[in-house]
Amino acid sequence: MDSPSKGKLRDIHRLPAAWNGLLHLIAGGFAFVCVFPFVFVVILSFTEENSLLVNGYRIFPEEWSLFAYSYIFRTGDQLLKSYGVTVFVTIVGTALTVLLTTLYAYSLSRKNFKFRGFFAFFAFFTMLFGGGLVPSYIVVAQLLELKDTVWALILPMTMSAFNILVLRTFFLTMIPDAIIESGKIDGASEFRALLSLVLPISLPGIATIALFSTLAYWNDWFNALLYIDSNKLVPLQALMMRLYNTMQFLIQNSTLLNSGQSRELIRSLPQETARMAMVVLATGPIVFAYPFFQRYFVQGLTIGSIKE
């Protein structure tokens, strides 16, 4: 039996059965449309190449095959390299973002910081106005000479005024001044206060920034498009982009290229299915991880929309 109060709580959602069914149909239908393309690409990657070429992309393929995956794992030096680049960029980039953003946002949240107003404006003005693509490109490529280095994938994305805004709001609303003041009385420096008093209770806010930044780095291809020519530094998303029209890229970067074995491999190249298999491999980690992160994203966004 439900307690009366629980019954009441449920009441506000109660609808006539027909309406409830209709709403399920709408919401469920859209949910299906959101997930289906990914499932479809997974199916395509397991389709036998020939039956795909003959029949086109089918939801129920005539013949299944693991060949695309075994092919990629045999020739996939480039895929491994790209995975390495993406993982490195994501980890280092996120660490840098969290470090710099936390320091900056914490300073802005301290009311006794003299240049608070100036540095707040210094950061937020960049949300309003920027030099645009070309001047930024010239700075990164020619002034800093970062072209074709891994830093061109990391540094341009490190800071964002939006992240600072979210984290500063978090510090201001969640960390009582009294905690820091009491730390100060016990002789803690600002660094010490941040490290041992503020950080432990700010983990949800910092985790939000970390998640935003991880997602941005993992999905980034634009910086690679601008700054990266060398195959060694192509991140996963950019690799997918280059695979658009040709598998040559993958083949050229295979160490098997000059052996007899590879010529046979190239002849039996599973062009279409291999491409789809690459999409699955590049997307897999995100797709499996995001249901666990989702909650924090929503929290972070809700925090960000509150103001001082």
Added chain:
Amino acid sequence: MVFPGALWFFIFAYLPMPGIILAFKEYRLDLGGFFSGIIKSQWVGLKNFEFLFLADDAYIITRNTVLYNLVFIVLGLILSVSLAIILFQLSQKKLAKLYQTAMFMPYFLSWIIVSYFVFSFLSVDRGVLNQILSAFGAEPIMWYTDASYWPYILVFMNLWKGIGYSSVIYLAAISGIDRTYYEAAMIDGANKWQQTIKITIPLIKPMMIILTILAIGGIFRADFGLFYQVPRESGPLFPVTNVIDTYVFRSMKVVGDFGLATAAGFYQSVVGLVLVLAANWSVKKINEDQALF
């Protein structure tokens, strides 16, 4: 403690700003480095802008950028609020949670991956849509060269990718509404429709207004991935897929005309600034606390 961050902003945000004068110059790479390159390049006055505005380029890219964004904002608002209300009403919470997780997924994927999804449906010889068309005896459609369908495809894809995300935010706001409002309304005999119109919508209205005004502030910026990756850079589609961002990128990377690209970027930055200021001003009019600055 602000120093490392401030240094970053100085290098990556403020150093490029003076580069804007390139919009009035003929930039040459060979003039010895960054600063001397900018300083020594020849002044050409407004020639870059003339080129931009006298050819139809400026009109087409501005029209595309603004119209697409307007449609995204209006449809996005209507659909994501409706979806949030629907999710809130569903009485099977477990299922609602599942839908919500599914709808959120596209937000986590890059446009590159999405473009593969689109291709599996639109590919001329193997795509699902053309297979369906031919099953009905219709002629296959050359999706990637026929511009007439792309406004709809781009709108659909943008909504597909973004609605789950924004409806989750609205859902969080709706869940924060005090339940006693609904209970009182039910005692007064209000039905679901009346409750939605009289309670839910008025209470999330401030959030709808703020998010919309902020989006209007960004109406001169387009989602580069959507317009560059999803149509696969197909030339015949440019009249309906070219936006300011892709135009700037192509002028720089493909054509190599730095002056023209900077001029277009300058135009975008300045109008963008004006729009953000105007948007903020209107937010302030409506609700002082919600203004950005």
